[in-house]
Amino acid sequence: MPGISRRTLLTAGAATAAVAVGGTLTAPAARAAAPTLPNGISKDKVLAVGMDGLRHDRIGAAKAPALKSLMANGTYGTSLLYANPMAATSSGPGWSTVSTGVWPDKHGVKDNTFAGKNYARYPGFLARLKQVRPGLSLFAAVDWPELDTHGTVTPGADAKLVYNNDYAVNDKLITEQTEDVLRNQNPDALFVYFGQTDEIGHNNGATSRKYLDAIDVQDGYLGRLLAAIKARPTYGTERWTVIVTTDHGHTDGGGHGGSSIEERRTFVLAQGPGIAAGVRPADTRPVDVAATVFHQLGIVPEASWGLDGRPIQQRSTDPFDSLRSSLSPRVDETGIPADVLGFTHTAPSGWSVVNDSMGTGGVTEWRGWSFTTDEFWSRTQPEQYRELNVRARGVFAVADSDEWADKSFSGRYDSTLVTPAYDVGGRAAVTLAFTTLYRHEGGQTAEILASFDGGTPAVAKSYTSDVISRPQSVTVDVPAGASSVNFRFRYTGSNDWYWVIDGVEIR
Ligand SMILES: [Zn+2]
Numbered sequence: 001m002p003g004i005s006r007r008t009l010l011t012a013g014a015a016t017a018a019v020a021v022g023g024t025l026t027a028p029a030a031r032a033a034a035p036t037l038p039n040g041i042s043k044d045k046v047l048a049v050g051m052d053g054l055r056h057d058r059i060g061a062a063k064a065p066a067l068k069s070l071m072a073n074g075t076y077g078t079s080l081l082y083a084n085p086m087a088a089t090s091s092g093p094g095w096s097t098v099s100t101g102v103w104p105d106k107h108g109v110k111d112n113t114f115a116g117k118n119y120a121r122y123p124g125f126l127a128r129l130k131q132v133r134p135g136l137s138l139f140a141a142v143d144w145p146e147l148d149t150h151g152t153v154t155p156g157a158d159a160k161l162v163y164n165n166d167y168a169v170n171d172k173l174i175t176e177q178t179e180d181v182l183r184n185q186n187p188d189a190l191f192v193y194f195g196q197t198d199e200i201g202h203n204n205g206a207t208s209r210k211y212l213d214a215i216d217v218q219d220g221y222l223g224r225l226l227a228a229i230k231a232r233p234t235y236g237t238e239r240w241t242v243i244v245t246t247d248h249g250h251t252d253g254g255g256h257g258g259s260s261i262e263e264r265r266t267f268v269l270a271q272g273p274g275i276a277a278g279v280r281p282a283d284t285r286p287v288d289v290a291a292t293v294f295h296q297l298g299i300v301p302e303a304s305w306g307l308d309g310r311p312i313q314q315r316s317t318d319p320f321d322s323l324r325s326s327l328s329p330r331v332d333e334t335g336i337p338a339d340v341l342g343f344t345h346t347a348p349s350g351w352s353v354v355n356d357s358m359g360t361g362g363v364t365e366w367r368g369w370s371f372t373t374d375e376f377w378s379r380t381q382p383e384q385y386r387e388l389n390v391r392a393r394g395v396f397a398v399a400d401s402d403e404w405a406d407k408s409f410s411g412r413y414d415s416t417l418v419t420p421a422y423d424v425g426g427r428a429a430v431t432l433a434f435t436t437l438y439r440h441e442g443g444q445t446a447e448i449l450a451s452f453d454g455g456t457p458a459v460a461k462s463y464t465s466d467v468i469s470r471p472q473s474v475t476v477d478v479p480a481g482a483s484s485v486n487f488r489f490r491y492t493g494s495n496d497w498y499w500v501i502d503g504v505e506i507r
Pocket of ligand 1: 256
């Protein structure tokens, strides 16, 4: 690691010990020299910028010209994080999710102890890039040193800057040296981290003037990096992608780790070749950052990597997502803000919901299978595992007997979601694939039934224990001569839990 230098900080706010980076230790300097990178090999290039604890709904109130320019010229998707028990809304899990492109149930980091980390199986994207294309020139800069010491971000980098968490000083140092690298060297992929937004969020709250000022300071750093890219002599022949993301939100008063919507707020913002301008998709997730990096560099991830993300330009195409424009605001769920459009009982074209045996009354939104969003459904009641629905995207289907029972009702929850009829002519078997979040309780049932050519449905699979956000598949033999199949998801219960279905595909 040639030429790496850092400052030794003696200011009162510099709580952590000096961080060794394997390079030479230099005296404090007004401006440290940038490390030297190998010459890059790619015309496709990516700058990923992580802004810690940046609550996206505050950007609008800040000046933030660089972020707003990226939003206007790029794709900007907001979403909600998991919460415990999958992982806390904290930086260890958050940056692990961004860097590895998989959820905490794979990368293993549940809090800032990093206990259980599994970066050997799920490396950060710089480490993965170095494995698959060793000639790429890779750079990392962080001033939350845990991202280096635990191996979250920096492994794979040909050169790295690692400073301590005196963000007011070190975010600027990182900017200056990264600017230097961008102007004067030839990096291919960079991951640059800024921490000040999180610190100001903790100290002053996310609704404070100081938080907006911190966004503007960081936006200024981002703007300098963007200008440095455009100033490259070879800029005209290069294809740059810039990605900005965060690891978690903040409460209004400041702080995170818990399950509130404000703490769970995240976003992915990207501008670059093939990424549409001014698009605001409702189906992005922070795991998409790594997948977007790979895609923009022309690298096709192998299935064995187990990525949960996908490139930001890919939209969900499952039938439930076609319902987004018909979602309604709350009726009985008065804890959900009236401006959050989030549910419908109208099934997608070709689908149906059978409520012939469904009880009466109850909470309107959840009487029988409903089509809803994370933003709406996970607001109904926190900390009942609804935040763990990480592998659903956009609009999904839910049968929730627990929420239905929160208003006077009679009878039992009993509702069946029926797929269209799929052609199976000449096939020996058919596979139904989907993603589920299933929370079990003794009194409920959850069955998948298959019906060929309109015949009597037969049980193909049933659930009797929790399945926490997993891809599923059910394969059934096609009877000789059968030409079509439809599947039924039947859920029954009485103030028990729920069943989520998303991403249904026939294979
Ligand atoms: Zn924090």
